[in-house]
Amino acid sequence: MEKYHLRDMLPIIEEYEKKAGSLIPILHEVQKKLGYLPKEVQEFIAEELGIPYSQVYSVVTFYSFFTMEPKGDYTISVCTGTACHVKGADELTEELKDRLNVEEGGTSDDGKFTFNTKRCVGACSKAPIVMVGDDVYGKVQTEELEDILNRY
Amino acid sequence: MSTVKFTVDGEKISAEKGETVMSACKKHGIDIPKLCQHDAMENVMACRVCIVEVNGEQIQPACGLKVEEDLEIKTETDEIKKYRRMNLELIYRSENHYCMFCESDGDCELQDLMWENGIDYFEHPRLFPDRPIDSSHEHIVIDNNRCIRCGRCVRACEEVVGNQTLAFGGRGLENEIVADADVPLKESTCVSCGMCLQVCPTGAIFNKHSMFKGIKDECDLTESTCLRCSVGCETEIYTRTGHLVEIEGAESEMESGGQLCEMGRFEPLVDRTEKIDDVIYKENETEKEMSLAKGLEKAAEVLDEGDKISAMASGNLTNEVLDSFSEAMRTHGALFDVVGAKRHRFEKEVKRRINMIEGHFIDDITEVMKADHILLYDTSVRDTHPVLASYIRRAAMNGTRLITIDAYEDRFWEHSDISISVESPKTQLTRLINQVVREGKGSIEDLTRVSSILGGLRVHPRDVMQVVKHLEESTYDIIILGSEIIDRWSIRHIFELAKLEGSYLISLNQASNQYIRSLETEGVYEEPDVAYVLAGDEDDQEDMKKLIENADFSIVQASKRSELTEKADLVIPSLTMFEREGTSVNINGEEKEVERVMEPKGELKSEREFFEELAEKR
């Protein structure tokens, strides 16, 4: 994990702060940069925007997209939408947990993969879906997972 | 205001248009059960306990539904009762509501509702939440395991206190009360006012010092006025067998929303200093105890012998005590002064010199919430008048521009739009602002002298111009002068500014009883023969300390041991604030009743009688 400096967040905050309701866009950008939203960064954003600490924290914890845990290099996720559920997403989930030795939301020991499940990604015809970063894999069989993981 | 008529459970009632069904019903003595609704705050319709049937079809929360002509409301249909009961059962099973192991057992709105609805067993299997308990704070415990997520504390913290420390973290079942970015309450921006625990309907937030001292119903309740500052909040004081149990803000007084501050709510509960019950006379380094009568005689004797006598009283006493004390002291030829009166005397002089009318002074401090600009000169108000500080924060949150000037840190940094920090003397800054207001914007750039002054003050000319601009823009601005300002020039400049700009003023001083404004006070001798200090509950007041140090002989009348009594030659007991009764004048100029909460424990029963006797001993 790279160390960050709080001042590196300033350009992002400055870009958005003039707009009304800028908090969520700022959090998106900062998370894109750091991979997660540590408490001290949340407090820094609050101070810069002149809003209560509690507002930033409550927003970060309300939305499932925001995370306070550092993330691996890649996020691997299994879609749990209806079609994927029917087509065996649960088995993929179990298999991935086993292989990476993580619980949902956790990061593998080598810091490479963070595993989670996702709401429907809208590619139901290709169910079940596994996503690594922005790459989408359709009709995934459990035995194909090893091959997918090895590509990264 | 137009009225509408509607029906509740077959009864026709009338209400004001725009009112909620709940509030209209309450006025007619119909209590609709509720958990999240609280009169001091905005309604959020979250708990779904106040549901009522509307026109035989819909179900709506009574706290959200507005009255309308011919509305047909039913509060107790079988369906409503069934749903209400189910929601209560769900709450009951989902958090820790084992009443017999709860501090709020007997003082719990949820428990009352459970009993009313016959819920005395667990219909559904229990969830057993296991969340950490935050007991880091000196006074307040937050136990999320007992929290029903009604959000009263969150709203109180934001809407009443203007602080926004508490919030909901997480979503859904993960929802919980957090302070700031989920830090221990002790380390948070909490101002320790205790509003959260006062409004909590369950045992999720409670007072450490009142824990397990009994339920409110079994306590004696006294309604009184807090004399810790001149805001003079109305209090409800619970005692049991002569001991303090809990202090709450009176929720009937809606401007403050039932607020108190740490000084008013918690400090009396944690005050463990030794009380003074007997007269102590110090002679040749030894302490001698004597009876009250003997002490009175001794005091009279000393006063008789003295030539230059200075008397000083605390500003937190009642009118009656101040009157009788000043009377007694004058009989003995003393100069009489009250803490805070000096500032008042300066003001009076300034007002006379600049010919200022009383109309500039606000007679209701809640007006700050209506101002469009607030200029706060000296931000110590956050510590000296915390409830007024909450009004300032609330105003700022609702769009009022806040300008602060302070020698030290800006204690409103989260809320101020312009924050100017100046080292003493601050007079030059106010003079400058006045000058710009009077002579126009050009004057500041023309004067090279000005920039050297500003340079010395480390103030940017832009900030001065901004302040002037804001004041000129405003249609209703209030200047608040903190109690730490005691130099005449600052007072003069600020008053002049108010006159020039047509601003309103709130002027604070150290006394909680503003009766000092009608009292004749004269200041003090620099080096008196005798100093008579009526300290009451004061323990480290600077002016009193100085007076005692400079006097040949000092008499201190106080309720508890302190630095003041240590230095005194003669110590006489006084009543505590809870033993005293009488009247007091608050910052708005209103006379408030101060009730006796506890019977005096010592020999002294009435300070007034004591001073009348002292006067006679001339």
Add this chain to the structure above:
Amino acid sequence: MTRREILICSGTGCLSAGAEEIEDKLMDELWKHELEDKYPVTRAIKRTGCMGPCNLGPMIIIRPEDTFYGNLEPSDVETIVEEHLLKDRVVRNLLIEDDGHKVEEFQKLDFIQGQKKIVMRNSGDIDPSSLEDYLENDGYMAARKAITDMEREEIIEEIKESGLRGRGGAGFPTGLKWEFTAREDEDEKYVVCNGDEGDPGAFMDRSVLEGDPHSIIEGMMIAGYAVGANKGYIYVRAEYPLAIRNLQKAIRDAESEGYLGENLFNTQFDFNVELRVGAGAFVCGEETALLSSIEGKQGRPKYRPPYPAQSGLWDQPTVINNVETFANIPIIIEKGSEWFDDIGTEGSSGTKVFAVAGDVGNTGLVEAEMGTTIEEMIDIAGGVAGGKDFKAVQIGGPAGGTIPEEHIDLPIDYDSLEEAGTIMGSGGFIVLDEDTCMVDVAKFFLDFTQEESCGKCPPCRLGTKRMLDILDKITKGEGESEDLETLEELAETVQNTSFCGLGQASPNPVLSTLRFFREEYEAHVNEKECPTGTCKALVEAFYIDEEACVTCGKCTEVCPVDAISSGDESYSIDPDTCISCGECAQVCPVEAISEGDNE
């Protein structure tokens, strides 16, 4: 050689199926055959939005013939270029088959023929990243007409007359909504597009945003002009990166070409659009929660009234409509309310786009006229897959309900669906075949809403949790006789007392399955049996009849969990390891393996 245009579907579905690889290969082939002049990449190869039949991806359409090739492999591209492009010969073996015959033209596909495209008129047809392409297809003509030729009241009247109802779920008349906002006397008003499409299995809005972003901007602009708003926000889920990208480009292009900004069409009217990306909270699909989210707060719903039309974003009057609703606006303005009102049924005009998924032949987007029956919809989608029997269709996602076979002739419109105990919702349409366990379906949806509850009110936060606990118990075979009654009581309380639509609708999947499939619940509770064999805990282990077993060993080869051990006389299955998948029974040549207890 004919000058042709090749359309490649680049919707999310096709991209996940490898559309990019097909495109790369296509460009390689064109280069190889020195066709770059005839097929310049910028003109002749067009990446379009979703074409609809998602399970046929990756897919291309060659114009002007309209030839459709689907399920392409990179190796097919070479043949297509050599045969079709160079020799003008359709590659027959790459054509898609409908009912046993090869279909050449895209428009002749059964899947397409049954549809009526209004909302999806441009998706799959134009390049969504090209403003030029949109303009060529009459883009921004409706906005020009509205803003330069029509009075504000006239526009609102036109929308009211058209009978257009909100496509986000509740079906509130759009024109009326606009009228409420127009009536408010405020300088600051807003137009908000709700693109927080979160129903599992639904992706209509995503496809429109991806495939035809300018139509949304145009619809919002017309709304803005009609109600007196100069600022619009589009709120899109963070899970839709392609939609976000295409929208960003569309907004930028519109701004630089003067279709957004000041003095539009040389009038006094200004309009700007800002894109806001959600952050993963289903409840933000609820309009008041969405507005809170734009304001930078938690997406907790607010009490109505006041409605957003009077006091919405930053307490200003706000028109908030769903993506599909806005997509309908330009064409209504263009062709008139009468034209639109003629489509569909009495109370529901126009079309509705459904995301058809589940056990059907063709999954994908189907835009059908209101009033189309469930049966017709399933036919369009190629019928129930694998020759299985139809059991039910789940319409409306987690807020909707399940409709059983006996109502297969139900016309799909707002009112009929409501009568049948479900809602239009945003347009999820999941076909369930005979092997589907309805308790499991109900549990799946409830699990979703329970996790997405914002937590504001007890019925939704705690009631759905309690219901889920009961369903969990039932599917594990631990159900008790009073559970169904408790479940119903809970469902009623949650439905009637929850704060917002999310909570109120959350029991629908349970209530509708209880209504139509109660015996299935009863089987789980009373007989401890899952009739479809879905609930694993209720399926008994398989056993081998020792006398019949011929010890061929075929069963051990297929057992995925190695539960079968060999013996001299017979093989045996360890019941604790067996997951009851039934694979062994299928391969056993002597039918010695069956489900149930040996004793």
